[in-house]
Amino acid sequence: MSRFWRLVFWTLSALFAISALIRFGGGLGAATNLSNEFPWGLWIGFDILVGVGLAAGGFVIAATVHIFQIKKYEPLARSVVLTAFLGYLLVIIALMFDIGRPYRIWHPLVMGNPHSVMFEVALCVMLYTMVLALEFSPLVLKRLNLKAPMRFIHAIYLPLVVIGVLLSTLHQSSLGTLFVIVPNKLHPLWYTTLLPVFFFLSAIAAGLAMAIFESFLSYRAFGKRLEQDLLEGISRIIVVLLAVVLVWRAIDLDDRDALHLAFQVTPESVMFWGEMGLGLILPMLLFMLPKIRASHGGLFFAATLTIMGFIINRLNVSVTGFAQSSGVNYVPSLIEWLVTIGIVAFGFALFGLAVQHLDVFGPERVGKSELRIPQLVPTPLRTIPGKPLLGLWALLLIGFVLMGFTMRRPAEGTLAAGADESTGVATAHTPARVPLSLIDGLEFPMAEDSPGVVVFDHDSHVDFDEPECRSCHVSDFAIVHDAAVPSAPMLMEAMDEGRLCGRCHDDETAFGVDECELCHEEE
Amino acid sequence: MTAAILTDLTKCTDCGACVLACQQINGLPAVEQPTKLSDTAWTIVRQSRGVSIRKHCMHCLDPTCASVCPVGALRSTPEGPVVYEESRCIGCRYCMLACPFDVPTYEWHSAHPKVQKCSMCFENRVQYGDQPACTSVCPAGATIFGDRDELIGEAYSRIAAAPDRYVDHIYGLEEAGGTSVMFLSGIPFAALGFATDLDTEPYPRLTWNILSQVPNIVGIGGVTLAGVYWVISRRMTLERLNHGLEVDEEAEASRRIPENGGES
Structure with missing residues (x-):
């Protein structure tokens, strides 16, 4: 192998090794342009x-x-x-x-x-x-x-x-x-x-x-x-x-x-x-x-x-x-x-x-002398005239370049929008108001020193036009029913630290938790 | 019974409770409004023409993903949900390519990637008789859980009771051979971006028609090839016997013709 090809080979090998590191270290996402849409x-x-x-x-x-x-x-x-x-x-x-x-x-x-x-x-x-x-x-x-x-x-x-x-x-x-x-x-x-x-x-x-x-x-x-x-x-x-x-x-x-x-x-x-x-x-x-x-x-x-x-x-x-x-x-x-x-x-x-x-190619049948061609030095094409072949190669190259250009795809969004309108369907659609069925009268477990039970109502907490489940159901109050009610009593200390009800009931976003009777029912 | 979900798009108020419930039950990051399914968003609510549309695994009755998986990592349970067994998966992503609903997603940035999708809470709830987290929290009753046949009955009666309110079509009844997740809508499904050009026959039949021919190809092909060899060998032997050495010499001579000389 000539020096040039050896250099090419080792350069490619080095790049290949780096690519392999990225691929196996960071996953397919780090190495490829593949996506959920194009797996x-x-x-x-x-x-x-x-x-x-x-x-x-x-x-x-x-x-x-x-x-x-x-x-x-x-x-x-x-x-x-x-x-x-x-x-x-x-x-x-x-x-x-x-x-x-x-x-x-x-x-x-x-x-x-x-x-x-x-x-x-x-x-x-x-x-x-x-x-x-x-x-x-x-x-x-x-x-x-x-x-x-x-x-x-x-x-x-x-x-x-x-x-x-x-x-x-x-x-x-x-x-x-x-x-x-x-x-x-x-x-x-x-x-x-x-x-x-x-x-x-x-x-x-x-x-x-x-x-x-x-x-x-x-x-x-x-x-x-x-x-x-x-x-x-x-x-x-x-x-x-x-x-x-x-x-x-x-x-x-x-x-x-x-x-x-x-x-x-x-x-x-x-x-x-x-x-x-x-x-x-x-x-x-x-x-x-x-x-x-x-x-x-x-x-x-x-x-x-x-x-x-x-x-x-x-x-x-x-x-x-x-x-x-x-x-x-x-x-x-x-x-x-x-x-x-x-x-x-x-x-x-x-x-x-x-x-x-x-x-690999079996016993050589052609005279040895004819085979002594300097390695990797292109010999002129024989029998077939060189010019037409060269022209074909050039045409092929131009074809590929053109192909590359036309492969640029117009933005998909514009196409989709156009197609949508042709269906002529009414775009306005407001779901008929359905009363939300949310748990009401939920009794929270009581601490020993509680002045009275706290009964929770979604009614007073939810804007029914724009329910925002996330404002409460993030960490303290899991949304899934069987985990929604805290099994342990909720302590006032936690609320003072801004957890549980205290996330919102901090005297700014909503009223504070200083007045017991606002939430606790009197015995 | 086949566990199924019916989502009535005319009832959804876009509260996001189903998304939140899914994230919490599966320990996924609490992203507020994911708009595309991903390895960390197994159900989403997307918007189209003012309609809020849940998207998650359709749980096909004859799932394409399970049929294409070379190692059986995805499978259909007798109860209906299509589940994923991580320990088998080799990460070939054929399920993602093949799914007619583009549901399975991949952990692209992991060196040990898993395929992720909604499992209808099979492992942690449905197999114990509970309903999935998402349907259990829907305050509008827009997405409900039940037996597939009963839900189909419910869907038909809703359409019959309010023909002005609904498009006369249950999405999922026949799509891709039928799915356990079905939708009702007030606007044609095609206009909402649902795939409406799907076959009503299950997709796995397409490849099985071809794949089931493999034993025939092996059997018939093997016998034919061996037969051809036998016949040709016999004829060559006979030729040698009949003509003695002459033929061999000729054959040898024809081989020695230098390049460009021998037309085949």
Whole structure:
């Protein structure tokens, strides 16, 4: 690693550590901009939903290679399984930040509620992380030259893959099911009972795009990468998946009469098109061009778009889609960003370490001399002309800036007021006077030297037009009936000190307590 | 019997006794007029169009919060109130996201945060046959405690006796599948800021419809995947037997084609 990147990494780590201190010392309120109105934010939307989704390549390629036995993709299997394993580890770290009591992260295992989608996700994620560790272990075992465990892993590999595929299918889709319970809160551009299906399909596309993305980055950093024909093969699968998602989502929007919402200019529709236009239709079209598929740079660009579209989608479902119904404007805090960036950086660092020390990309098939590219020095994009690509990147940047601006939401108050008037309901409403039923004739317990019993009446104490319970019912006279009558006699000394009746009966606010017969009944 | 609360908004005089009683019975700070539910304000009285409106947990008959909780920290009691068991809670806040009435709140500034909401005084009063603190102190009789069916009967007879005074709707009778806390009003509920677009079916059904498919997916999916593997393996074995080594060599050769050469 160059000095520059090392500096970046350690700076991020330091900031991450400080953020962790604030988060775990002061609670979520000290670290995040979350609130009772907006209980889930960036950490759920990005760190968890995106993290799990981008790791989906693991089970897809495992199924392709080991169940469908398309052995051509075997070299790919290692890098995606590694990505998936690291991804899930990072998701668990993020989860520790997001849940209020991370030391109880094991509770779902023993207290599970089978009706809870979250329980199902928790269980699957935990089991699948174990499956991934086992699927990934041959790389480590080979390196350590451990033969016996290696044989054991080989023996159970197929059932392992089957279980992994099942667990992934369940929780990738269940992350979408999480939001099926909020039909009134999630914006109609995203709310649908088909969320689990869309989450599943888009995760596969994004997980495969990650394989292309990583191959390109590790080529730049370490001179190691996957073969172009493999990447081209998966780019075709991505096209099909994106096309299916596109058509199905359009049909679903139309079915729910929500399609027109996409063509109104609202912060939601802008984000919707960011996701669908830049992150789905554009990469789909690019992947369809043979020229793009033939170029490493072009594939990388289209894969990056796919991943960004996926990220925007998950953030739309978890954040944008709730902006309207929550009535608050949630923007992640600096610490939320720092933790997220820190976790991502940690992921890159771990992946880099693994590529350097383990045989992640399989035996290198390209001539050694060609691979000797200086580390981290960008090489010009080949095959595909640089200028159009540069233009696309610039367009994307402008798009994101514009999106940021339109996300500024007009004050909710003005909207609500306007809506209220349209209902045309009479605004004046005075409750009909109801006689208050308050306890009267309450006899206070007597002290030994009392000149006579004190009988309390609310009648003479309460202004019935504006009852002020609090003036008396604060500390000495609890309002709840069974505790309202003091059991011990109330002593005049206490009243002279300004307690009990003396709070008000001090000769200023109300008459003083010097004249016995004003309150005590004569015997 | 299902413990329930009926609040008649036409009777409320905004005296704040219910809020005060809630604070005292639960040991919450004596904030004078809380306007938003929070971890220290489990019931509030808010103002809209000159009406004073109590807000607190609706105690759904089939509570969404209890269904989404991964650890069963929130649960519905046989008596009706929906209660929270702090020792289970992991702090995931899914209950807050899912509640159709936006009721549960969080101790945001605690390192060991709890979710807080009205428990209808279940632990300290209702389970011993007492009524909740708030209804016990209401001097106007605006918020009353009783059996849900009886309160529904009472609400209907109030509407029937004074149709001019009330909107012909009991809020909570069907909202979110029915709640134990119900309201009567003289002004349409939508105009008072009540959520009126809620489903009348319980919300947990939405996710249960999907979640209940899990065993099917595992069973059918597992068998299918194993079957696919079996069929493909068999075919590959047969191919090897039929063609001998030729096929293997071809396969090997196709793998060695350098990059950009092999169209898939």
